[in-house]
Amino acid sequence: MLKASFRDRTRGVDVRIGILFSKLRIPPNVWTVLSLAPALGGFMALYNGSLAWGLLLFFFSAFMDIIDGTVARVTDSVSNLGAFLDGVVDRYVEFTLYLGLYFYLRSTPEVLLSHHLLFLFLLFGALMPSFITAYADHRHVIADPEKLRNIGGLMERFERLGVIYAGMLFGLADPVYLTYAVILVAVLSHLTALQRIFYVIREG
Incomplete structure (x- = not known):
């Protein structure tokens, strides 16, 4: 799986990201939920015909999705509930992306x-x-x-x-x-x- 390979190759970067954002004292599960906000913004951008802003905002959502896991590992707060919540939010973000792309591409x-x-x-x-x-x-x-x-x-x-x-x-x-x-x-x-x-x- 590419994800596992990518994570292995960027483990040092993951740790540094986790340490940096853990200083904000925002719990990992809050980061997970917050990743919905730029995804919704990305949907609105795509709905209004802006592919560039849509891409940028969904990238930002993906980065926040990385933050939640790295903060959880660095602060030793990995949990089954966190993994569950992460998976659920991931599906909402992915569906929001596809729905936005549908509205963007329907005029093409x-x-x-x-x-x-x-x-x-x-x-x-x-x-x-x-x-x-x-x-x-x-x-x-x-x-x-x-x-x-x-x-x-x-x-x-x-x-x-x-x-x-x-x-x-x-x-x-x-x-x-x-x-x-x-x-x-x-x-x-x-x-x-x-x-x-x-x-x-x-x-x-």
Whole structure:
């Protein structure tokens, strides 16, 4: 998974960020909730046709999402509740991003599918991988927590957002690049869901 590799390579930077922002004495869970504010601002920017401001504000939201985890680790306040809250807020931020992109792209030329169908395909694809993992755990199909952690896949949240942000960046030159990024994420998200289904069947 790219996220784990990225975290390993930036561990020293993570610690410095955590130490710096822990001095503000803001609890990690508060940082988590606060990351919704720039995401909502990013949605409004995209809704009003500003891709540059949308990208900047969603980047800021992503940075705040990094802060909560680093502060939690530095202050030894990592908790199951914090991980739960982080995951829930992450999904709201991601949905807000996709909804904003829908409004931004609906006035641009369609590629392969209508914008309505494309974003339904994207949302369902983004939802299914985490649902499959959670449902396999809920039904005790895979009892080994280590196997669940290693379920992986082509396009997890970290990769989805990376491709989307790259598409937004190139979309500043031509929105069609953003549309291509959305299509790529949608297709690979569904392939990731299939990967996880087969993994659960094999390991269950």
